[in-house]
Amino acid sequence: MATGQNEKRRAFLANLAAIAASIWAAPKLLAKAAAPQAQAKRHGPMVHDGLIYISGQGANDSGAVQGSTIGDHTRKVMENIKRVVEEGGGTMDSILQLNVYLATLEHYEEMNKVYYSYFPNGGPARCTVAVCGIPGRSLLEISGIAAVVK
Amino acid sequence: MLNVLGIRKELTSLIHSPAAESGSGAGPAAISSAGAAQNESGIRKLSYDGSPAKGGIAPVVVHNGLIYVAGQGANENQAEATLDITTHVQRAMDNVKKLVEVAGGDMDHVLQLTVYLASLEFYDAMNRAYRPYFPNGGPARCTVSVAGIPGKSLVEISCIAAVVRH
Numbered sequence: 655m656a657t658g659q660n661e662k663r664r665a666f667l668a669n670l671a672a673i674a675a676s677i678w679a680a681p682k683l684l685a686k687a688a689a690p691q692a693q694a695k696r697h698g699p700m701v702h703d704g705l706i707y708i709s710g711q712g713a714n715d716s717g718a719v720q721g722s723t724i725g726d727h728t729r730k731v732m733e734n735i736k737r738v739v740e741e742g743g744g745t746m747d748s749i750l751q752l753n754v755y756l757a758t759l760e761h762y763e764e765m766n767k768v769y770y771s772y773f774p775n776g777g778p779a780r781c782t783v784a785v786c787g788i789p790g791r792s793l794l795e796i797s798g799i800a801a802v803v804k
Numbered sequence: 805m806l807n808v809l810g811i812r813k814e815l816t817s818l819i820h821s822p823a824a825e826s827g828s829g830a831g832p833a834a835i836s837s838a839g840a841a842q843n844e845s846g847i848r849k850l851s852y853d854g855s856p857a858k859g860g861i862a863p864v865v866v867h868n869g870l871i872y873v874a875g876q877g878a879n880e881n882q883a884e885a886t887l888d889i890t891t892h893v894q895r896a897m898d899n900v901k902k903l904v905e906v907a908g909g910d911m912d913h914v915l916q917l918t919v920y921l922a923s924l925e926f927y928d929a930m931n932r933a934y935r936p937y938f939p940n941g942g943p944a945r946c947t948v949s950v951a952g953i954p955g956k957s958l959v960e961i962s963c964i965a966a967v968v969r970h
Contacts, residue, residue, distance in 0.1 A: 747847075750847065750865045750867050750872045751964075756952075759953075769860065770860035776857055777849075777859070778862055779861070779863070779872040779873060780862075783875075783960055785951050786950075786951050801847060803845040
């Protein structure tokens with residue numbers, strides 16, 4: 655009889671603790687639920703084990719690009735990459751590998767001119783192809799991996 | 805009846821949200837000179853012959869035991885272009901092999917590799933030319949055909965390998 659009551663009491667207190675804890679965490683849960691748009695637009699870095707994984711950066715990701723040439727788009731994308739890498743604790747020199755996806759191979763030379771200017775000390779391993787389509791009306795998309803150095 | 809364990813798991817993952825990891829405790833923050841860029845933070849950018857690469861594209865980059873090989877096509881170091889998929893795959897893979905080995909790896913330790921083809925019609929011929937490079941089994945591979953590849957190559961191949969010799 656006493657045991658039964660103790661069990662009931664224990665179960666009740668456990669439930670109470672769980673409710674209290676979930677009330678405590680509710681603001682965070684609500685904040686998470688309220689901000690799915692913000693999270694979807696954010697292309698910040700995934701950092702793990704000393705490596706920064708740079709998600710594909712297009713020219714219109716952080717707001718519409720000013721200008722419509724491949725030079726304008728490349729500059730915008732490289733600035734995005736610089737910001738993401740530095741936010742993750744790396745530098746342009748610590749980028750290890752980049753993948754460049756172009757809307758057309760015709761833009762290859764112009765893209766290179768702007769691209770190389772971001773690596774005065776030598777660039778990372780790069781792979782470039784032209785693809786059938788890129789989301790967000792960008793003329794190029796670049797993703798890659800950088801090392802954390804700070 | 806409340807699922808106490810379930811709630812506790814959800815709360816743990818919320819409260820311990822992933823924080824940005826700091827690096828492996830490697831060197832100073834600012835990298836200012838070309839020479840420093842090679843050695844600080846343990847990043848080595850190499851050419852086909854193993855000498856330091858200083859150009860806009862490093863053929864291969866080594867960091868923390870991993871080897872990052874830049875996209876290799878068929879016409880990188882060749883004087884004249886041919887249009888045979890087998891030759892193109894072999895040239896690209898020969899370049900991959902050279903770079904992996906110069907960086908301290910070997911073909912058995914290529915981890916992940918991506919093949920970009922000018923056309924899916926080349927898929928079978930590419931596979932036949934590709935297989936002999938991995939007699940002991942090949943890496944995780946992803947293959948797609950694309951709209952265009954620089955340098956008039958029918959194929960572009962990039963990969964990540966592990967360092968096995970220092």
